[in-house]
Amino acid sequence: NIGPGGEMVITEVCGTSVFGSIPSQGTKKMSKENKLTPGLPQGFEDRWNKKLLLKKKLLKVIENNFIKYGFDPLETPSFEIAENIGSFLAEDENNPMSDVFSFKDGAKDITLRYDLSSPLARFVAQNNQDLPSIFKRYAIQNVFRNEKAGNARYREFTQADCDIVGNVNPAQANAELCNLIASTLLECGLKKDQFTIYVSNRKIIQGFLKQLGITDPNQEIKTIRSIDKLSKVGINGVIELLQKGRKDDSGAFTKGANLSLDQTKKIKEFLETTINIKNSDLTNVSPIFEIEKFLTDKLSQEGVNELNQLLEILDYSKFKDQITTDFSICRGLNYYDGFCFETNLNFKAKNNKGKEVDIGSVCSGGQYNKLISRFKGVDIPGTGVSIGVDRLLFAMMQLNPEIDEQKPVIICVMDEKYLKNYYEILEI
Numbered sequence: 001n002i003g004p005g006g007e008m009v010i011t012e013v014c015g016t017s018v019f020g021s022i023p024s025q026g027t028k029k030m031s032k033e034n035k036l037t038p039g040l041p042q043g044f045e046d047r048w049n050k051k052l053l054l055k056k057k058l059l060k061v062i063e064n065n066f067i068k069y070g071f072d073p074l075e076t077p078s079f080e081i082a083e084n085i086g087s088f089l090a091e092d093e094n095n096p097m098s099d100v101f102s103f104k105d106g107a108k109d110i111t112l113r114y115d116l117s118s119p120l121a122r123f124v125a126q127n128n129q130d131l132p133s134i135f136k137r138y139a140i141q142n143v144f145r146n147e148k149a150g151n152a153r154y155r156e157f158t159q160a161d162c163d164i165v166g167n168v169n170p171a172q173a174n175a176e177l178c179n180l181i182a183s184t185l186l187e188c189g190l191k192k193d194q195f196t197i198y199v200s201n202r203k204i205i206q207g208f209l210k211q212l213g214i215t216d217p218n219q220e221i222k223t224i225r226s227i228d229k230l231s232k233v234g235i236n237g238v239i240e241l242l243q244k245g246r247k248d249d250s251g252a253f254t255k256g257a258n259l260s261l262d263q264t265k266k267i268k269e270f271l272e273t274t275i276n277i278k279n280s281d282l283t284n285v286s287p288i289f290e291i292e293k294f295l296t297d298k299l300s301q302e303g304v305n306e307l308n309q310l311l312e313i314l315d316y317s318k319f320k321d322q323i324t325t326d327f328s329i330c331r332g333l334n335y336y337d338g339f340c341f342e343t344n345l346n347f348k349a350k351n352n353k354g355k356e357v358d359i360g361s362v363c364s365g366g367q368y369n370k371l372i373s374r375f376k377g378v379d380i381p382g383t384g385v386s387i388g389v390d391r392l393l394f395a396m397m398q399l400n401p402e403i404d405e406q407k408p409v410i411i412c413v414m415d416e417k418y419l420k421n422y423y424e425i426l427e428i
Helices: 049-068 117-130 170-188 202-211 217-228 230-242 261-279 287-294 298-314 389-397 416-426
Strands: 009-013 016-018 027-029 079-081 102-105 108-112 135-144 156-165 195-201 245-247 253-255 323-325 339-345 361-368 382-388
Touching: 049 135, 049 156, 049 170, 049 389, 079 117, 117 135, 117 156, 117 382, 156 170, 156 389, 170 195, 170 298, 170 339, 170 361, 170 382, 170 389, 195 202, 195 298, 202 217, 202 298, 217 230, 217 261, 230 245, 230 261, 261 287, 287 298, 287 323, 298 323, 298 339, 361 389, 382 389
Parallel strands: 195 323
Antiparallel strands: 009 016, 009 027, 079 108, 102 108, 135 156, 156 382, 195 339, 245 253, 339 361, 361 382
16 A cells, blocks of 8 residues: 555554555555565576567477377476485585475475476386386476576476386387487477487496496496586596586585596596597497497496497487487486487577577486386386476577467557447457
8 A cells, every 4th residue: 555655555464464554553664675676586587478488389399299209298296205206416415405495394304306207206106007018208397406507507497308117128219219309309490400419328437437446336426427517517627526626617616526546537538539539520430439449347338239229220210310429428317327318409509698608408318227116116117308498498599589479459449439349349
């Protein structure tokens, strides 16, 4: 309400502020100093106008393509029991839930889902008797991560996931997912030269680390996460993360894996070879042949054989030119244990300050054989992909796409005596 001096007046009723008429007692004047400043927490975003219209278009295209590939929809709650989904994000082993939003709910903790794979694992374990032996599901929902935001990294964002759960041929299932990624992004409006799908197998890196004597689970995952950041921080940044740690441009420090100089040197040689492979035109030489000289462990060789099977199937695909290898990809989430892939854009995007930034992968995923087996009595492998819809949206807005907007028709009341006629026009 507006007071006699033009100020806003709030009435207090039972301790709760409500807008009401000015009483004789119990009123407070809201001074300029007490007025709220409109704004959002860091990492959250309002979307409207052209950006929201484009997002709705992308969501429709993505869902239609998922259905075309034979996936059924699933919707799970925003909250899960914390111990059921855990957290595979945090790099601080002393605070494993630091990168998720968790809350007390009576005797249990509950957590806002940070991806759509962990809720899927819980759902399959809970309902596996009622599901088909091969369960193909898609889900398009928001997820939440309590992490540093910026450059198309949000703390709430929409993911569009497709997963195949069951005892399938892994190479065929993952080839289908690669084809799905390419098909979906092309349907969304990207051109073939604007994105590349990189494939690898996590077993290659895991076996390589094993032969270097890196067997401690905490040190292994720190090393894998460091290697997986190659495209983001460069070779020198990875070396820092493999040793004592790295401070980023904001001053935030990430504790390193504390590898020896010899271990770091051998990983550096491996990564430099993978970079050379990506930057070379190996038309007559298998890129896998180029890295096999580093690999002696049985697990690495198993990964190489599986990757060869995948590439052989992908050679039949009309999207094969969109897909290539990158042996540094090993996925930072610890539940992946086989095939893995990332999709990077081949053009730069600009942030709100006009600075060119590399926004990273817009679609990634991989194979997991133990995510569902964490639950009692269930042992089912799975593999899946996830499209970061809001990151893709951020990138595609840079291309200034044309959006078909349905504009309203305005009937102007030029003379009120014809108001009845105007309403007749409205109903035509």
